Amino acid sequence: MTVTLSDVAARAQVSPATVSRVLNGNYPVAASTRERVLKAVDDLDYVLNGPASALAAATSDLVGVLVNDIADPFFGIMASAVQSEIVGPGGRAGGERLAVVCNTGGEPERELTYLTLLQRQRAAAVVLTGGAIENEAHVAAVAAKLRRLAEAGTRVVLCGRPPVPGTDAVALTFDNRGGARELTEHLLALGHRRIGYVAGPEERTTTRHRLEGHREALAAAGVGESDGLVAHGSYDRTSGYGATAELLCREPDLTAVVAANDSVALGACAALREAGLRIPEDVSVVGFDDLPFSIDAAPPLTTFHLPLAEAAARAGRIAMGREAAPKGRIVEVRGELVVRGSTGKPRV
Amino acid sequence: MTVTLSDVAARAQVSPATVSRVLNGNYPVAASTRERVLKAVDDLDYVLNGPASALAAATSDLVGVLVNDIADPFFGIMASAVQSEIVGPGGRAGGERLAVVCNTGGEPERELTYLTLLQRQRAAAVVLTGGAIENEAHVAAVAAKLRRLAEAGTRVVLCGRPPVPGTDAVALTFDNRGGARELTEHLLALGHRRIGYVAGPEERTTTRHRLEGHREALAAAGVGESDGLVAHGSYDRTSGYGATAELLCREPDLTAVVAANDSVALGACAALREAGLRIPEDVSVVGFDDLPFSIDAAPPLTTFHLPLAEAAARAGRIAMGREAAPKGRIVEVRGELVVRGSTGKPRV
DNA sequence: TCTTTCGTAGCAAGCGCTTTCTACGTAAGA
DNA sequence: TCTTACGTAGAAAGCGCTTGCTACGAAAGA
Numbered sequence: 001m002t003v004t005l006s007d008v009a010a011r012a013q014v015s016p017a018t019v020s021r022v023l024n025g026n027y028p029v030a031a032s033t034r035e036r037v038l039k040a041v042d043d044l045d046y047v048l049n050g051p052a053s054a055l056a057a058a059t060s061d062l063v064g065v066l067v068n069d070i071a072d073p074f075f076g077i078m079a080s081a082v083q084s085e086i087v088g089p090g091g092r093a094g095g096e097r098l099a100v101v102c103n104t105g106g107e108p109e110r111e112l113t114y115l116t117l118l119q120r121q122r123a124a125a126v127v128l129t130g131g132a133i134e135n136e137a138h139v140a141a142v143a144a145k146l147r148r149l150a151e152a153g154t155r156v157v158l159c160g161r162p163p164v165p166g167t168d169a170v171a172l173t174f175d176n177r178g179g180a181r182e183l184t185e186h187l188l189a190l191g192h193r194r195i196g197y198v199a200g201p202e203e204r205t206t207t208r209h210r211l212e213g214h215r216e217a218l219a220a221a222g223v224g225e226s227d228g229l230v231a232h233g234s235y236d237r238t239s240g241y242g243a244t245a246e247l248l249c250r251e252p253d254l255t256a257v258v259a260a261n262d263s264v265a266l267g268a269c270a271a272l273r274e275a276g277l278r279i280p281e282d283v284s285v286v287g288f289d290d291l292p293f294s295i296d297a298a299p300p301l302t303t304f305h306l307p308l309a310e311a312a313a314r315a316g317r318i319a320m321g322r323e324a325a326p327k328g329r330i331v332e333v334r335g336e337l338v339v340r341g342s343t344g345k346p347r348v
Numbered sequence: 349m350t351v352t353l354s355d356v357a358a359r360a361q362v363s364p365a366t367v368s369r370v371l372n373g374n375y376p377v378a379a380s381t382r383e384r385v386l387k388a389v390d391d392l393d394y395v396l397n398g399p400a401s402a403l404a405a406a407t408s409d410l411v412g413v414l415v416n417d418i419a420d421p422f423f424g425i426m427a428s429a430v431q432s433e434i435v436g437p438g439g440r441a442g443g444e445r446l447a448v449v450c451n452t453g454g455e456p457e458r459e460l461t462y463l464t465l466l467q468r469q470r471a472a473a474v475v476l477t478g479g480a481i482e483n484e485a486h487v488a489a490v491a492a493k494l495r496r497l498a499e500a501g502t503r504v505v506l507c508g509r510p511p512v513p514g515t516d517a518v519a520l521t522f523d524n525r526g527g528a529r530e531l532t533e534h535l536l537a538l539g540h541r542r543i544g545y546v547a548g549p550e551e552r553t554t555t556r557h558r559l560e561g562h563r564e565a566l567a568a569a570g571v572g573e574s575d576g577l578v579a580h581g582s583y584d585r586t587s588g589y590g591a592t593a594e595l596l597c598r599e600p601d602l603t604a605v606v607a608a609n610d611s612v613a614l615g616a617c618a619a620l621r622e623a624g625l626r627i628p629e630d631v632s633v634v635g636f637d638d639l640p641f642s643i644d645a646a647p648p649l650t651t652f653h654l655p656l657a658e659a660a661a662r663a664g665r666i667a668m669g670r671e672a673a674p675k676g677r678i679v680e681v682r683g684e685l686v687v688r689g690s691t692g693k694p695r696v
Numbered sequence: 697t698c699t700t701t702c703g704t705a706g707c708a709a710g711c712g713c714t715t716t717c718t719a720c721g722t723a724a725g726a
Numbered sequence: 727t728c729t730t731a732c733g734t735a736g737a738a739a740g741c742g743c744t745t746g747c748t749a750c751g752a753a754a755g756a
Contacts (some may be wrong), residue, residue, distance in 0.1 A: 004712060015736045021713060027715090030734060045496070050469040052712035055741050060399060062410075062448075062469075069656075070449070073421055080419040083451050098465055100410075101418070101449040103431050117409075117446055119396040149394070152350060153415040181596060237640065266644040293587065296614040298646025309419075335451035352742060363706045368744060375745090378704060400742035403711050 003046045012040035023048060054122060059153075061097045063319065064118035064126040068106045072235070073291050074261070076158060078129045078312035085316030086125070097124065097320075106130075106201065108138040115145045118154070125155040125319035129312065131176075131206030133163050143167050159315035160308070162205050163330050170318050170325045173310050173332045176206055176288075179304035180213030182337045183286045184258060186302070188221045192256040192284060192346045195223075196247040198231045198240055198268055200260035207232075207260065210288060216260055235260060240267025248275055255283055255346035262287035262294040265301055269342070280344035290338055299341030306335045351394045360388035368569035369501035371396060402470060407501075409445045411667065412466035412474040412578075416454045420583070421639050422609070426477045426507060426660035433664030434473070445472065446666075454478075454549065456486040463493045465514030468503070473503040477660065479524075479554030480509050491515050507663035508656070510553050511678050518666050518673045520659050521680045524636075527652035530685045531606060531634045532648065534570045540604040540632060540694045543571075544595040546588055546616055547579045548608035555608065558636060564607055582596055583608060588615025596623055603631055603694035610642040613649055617690070628692035638686055647689030654683045 014033060021027040022037040029037075040046075054060040063086045067075035083099040094206035100123070102114035111133070118126055126149060132139070146156050146167040156169040163171040187195055197214055197322040200207035211230070218225050228250045233239030240259055244267065247254065257272070259265035265287030269279055277283050279299060287294055290305035311333045357364040362381060369375040369383040376667055377385075388394075390671065402408040411434045415423035431447040450462035459481070466474055474497060480487070494504050496513040504517040511519040535543055545562055550557035559578070567574050576598045581587030588607055592615065595602065605620070607613035611633030615629055625631050627647060637652035659681045665671035 005714095006712085016713080017715075017737080018735060021735090024714085028733065033735080047464060047467050047496075049403070049712050051399040051408060052741090053714075054399035055397070055403050055743085056712075056714040059743070061465075069428065070418065070431070071421060071424040073419060073424065076419040076421065076424040079449065080417065082453055083418070083449070096461065096465060098448045098450070098462075100446045101427065102432070102446070103428055112579065113444065114446075116395060117444060121410075121446065148395075177717090237644070263640075264598050266641070270644060293614070293641040293644075296618060296641075296645055297584070298644070353744095354742080363743075364743080365707080366705060369705090371728040372744080375705095376703065381704080397742050400711090402742075403713085403741090404745085406711070406744090 003044045004049070005046075008037065008040045008044055008046050011044060012037045022137065037121075058122070060122045060124055062100050062118070062121050062123045063097050063316075064100045064102060064114070064121075064123045066102050066104055066111065066114060066126065066128045066130075066131075068104055068130045068235075070101055070103050072263070073293070074289055074308065075129060077291075078315075081309040081312035082127050082316040082319070085313050085322070086320055101262070106133070108135065108141075110216045111138075112141055112145060115142070115149070119149055119152065121144070122152065123149075123154050125157065127157045127159055127312070127315050127319050128161055129159045129315075130161060131200075131204045132164075134203045134205055134208065139164070155319050155321065157315045157319045158334075160206075160306075161310050168329060171330045172315055172326075173330065174306055174311070175332055175335050176209035177213035177216070179288060179306070179335045179337070180210040180258070181217045182213075183288065183302075183304055184214045184217035185221075186337060187256045187258070187284060187343065188217060188223065189287065190284065190343060190345050193223055194251065194254040195229065195256045195258060196244070196251065196254045196270050198243040198247065198257060198259045198264050199230055199232045200235050200264070202232055210260060214222065217335075229254065233260075235264060237263045237267035237270075240264030241271045242267075244268040244271035245275070248272070256343070257283060257285045259285065259287050261289045262291045262301060262303055265294070265303070265342070266297055269297065279342055282347055284343040284346070286343060295340065297342070302340045302343040303338055304335050305338045307333060351392045352397070353394075354538040355386050356385065356388045356392055356508075357578070359392060369568070373500045375639075393695065397623055406470070408470045408472055410448050410466070410471045411664075412448045412450060412462070412469075412471045413443050414450050414452055414459065414462060414474065414476045414478075415585075416478045418449055418451050420611070421641070422452050422656065423477060425639075425656045426455055426663075429657040429660035429669070430464045430475050430507075430664040433661050434668055443637035454481070454552070456481050456483065456489075456569055459486075460489055460493060463490070463497070465671065466498065467493070470500065471497075471502050473505065475505045475507055475660070475663050475667050476509055476551070477507045477663075478509060479548075479552045480512075482551045482553055482556065487512070503667050503669065505663045505667045507660050508554075508654075508681075516677060518663075519678045520663055522554075522654055522659070523680055523683050524557035525564070527636060527654070528558040529565045530561075531636065531650075531652055532565035533569075534606045534685060534687065535606070535632060535634065535691065536565060536571065537695050538632065538691060541571055542599065542602040543577065543603045543604045543606060544592070544599065546591045546605060546607045547578055547580045547613050548583050548612070550580055558608060577602065581612065583612060585611045585615035585618075586597045588612030589619045590615075592616040592619035593623070595625075596620070604691070605631060605633045607633065607635050609637050610639045610649060611650055613642070613651070613690070614645055617645065627690055630695055632694070634691060643688065650688045650691040651686050652683050653686045655681060
């Protein structure tokens, strides 16, 4: 019923082997023969059977991309960049690779499940994005999985995620700690002393690193930090809104809020505004990531720019073997402080 | 080297057939046997070979999702929703399906290429999101491809995309025309008469429908529309910025701008503000889609809310056969006008 | 007691492709 | 002229799984 290789072979009056070789272009075939085959392919509207091909050749053209939440532009941008780099070998028509995007929702089990599913598909490569979950058992499980994948020939690259000890997965990390430090230093330089911090979910490397950077800056400036000034939440706007309202309750006279990321910052702004506070006259706010929308916020967000697309593109290229892995297999991607309208001197 | 079914079979002292049946759970196996098999699977850390399984069973657990741009939350939200609904049959552990997200960039060839790639993978289903390209040849080519896919047993669902004649693909369409009409009616009701329109790219159904809705409203109100008031661009912020600046040049005294979508509206706001105009005191702005960030814009955007996640989730369920297709195979998803701070009465 | 039925398990034939190895004709070297 | 080499094509053996069919013992019905 569906057209197979041998149907094409029959029509072109050659053996199936020859058709396969024409299609893969990895073996010399006389021009006239090739043409005949190509014509037959066209006539019959033949499409290769991927699974059969993958089985026989023991390779696949699937590339997995693990993200926490594809609806979040932070991950969308990276997924997009990875995808644009995973073109197939030789650039042959139709020879492209397919990106399998897996939404883990930040849940450990789903992360492992998807890794197994990708292993089952014999994925050519896997790119893991976003911060990792900090849980000994889970980290060990992930390490084991990544080792298995690597053994099976799947290239593993981490993007914006800390290295996984015990594996030789390439890691492109983000300077979360340094970025947070710069952001807080910026606020301190403006004269702020009572600085609230709306953190991301606990047990996440990204959350911890950013919070650590913040604390480093405070400590370096000799500013004490009361526990009352840190609230945890998730990485979305709603959470930023709620956490900020709570912070405001605990410490009505804070003059600045450091948010875990830009979305959270937007939520924080909304909460602040609702409390009758102006930004930045009454309270300064900073985000993190510099997602596209942060420039359009009211006021535009001071934040820490992360070159997400560039980093992910590089991760994609490394995953495809089109770029050498950095020496040491680990490299930190630099970000940059972007000062916009959401920060200013504290009210007196 | 890698563990195969028969390795497991050997260890569990059963035939490969039995192992397969335990794993698929589609054939009675004695509890004691099953247990033995499961233990062997666990001991050997066995992972099924997806391609082999797909070949033998002539089915796959891949679901394609075509999007224009996964970095755009409009598509990210839909992709996420589809993905959350494509769980496998019976909810068996590891029995989940994988979402293959294909970024077409709105290019016709890439759309076809990806469709072919998904056909090659024998995808279980394909969900096409976003507006379609209006080009006779392309539409015909897509229709042919969708027919082929359907023949091969791949379920095809369109989400936010007009039906494709000549196929029986289920279509969940968005009310782009009606939404645009409501938006413009809202502006007209406020008293606006000189309304600029920043349209999306040409040859796109979404662009055309929204523009038509806008014109319908103008016509119904007896307001003439000069060509000078419409500018085309892409669906992003930058484009909205540029097009608005241009519009402002051509018609300095316009009092409202209708944008093709929220991102474009944000760009429009930026251009307006740079021209020294206040929103909405001097110029009102409306977006479309009601993406999460539009509530945080300055000022919050009046826009037309599209239930993207709900629609895409439904599309996913229909694609998986977990929900019956709507009768007629076509249904229009309703949206809703959301009035926020970016619109007001025109200046006098 | 003899058959029928049921519950389990194995055999073996593929699924559609890739690839090694072999074969064959012709051009080049001796 | 005879060999060697080369370029090209085919035969056939799998790749690792699924599944229709057969087989066989035990329970149930006659």
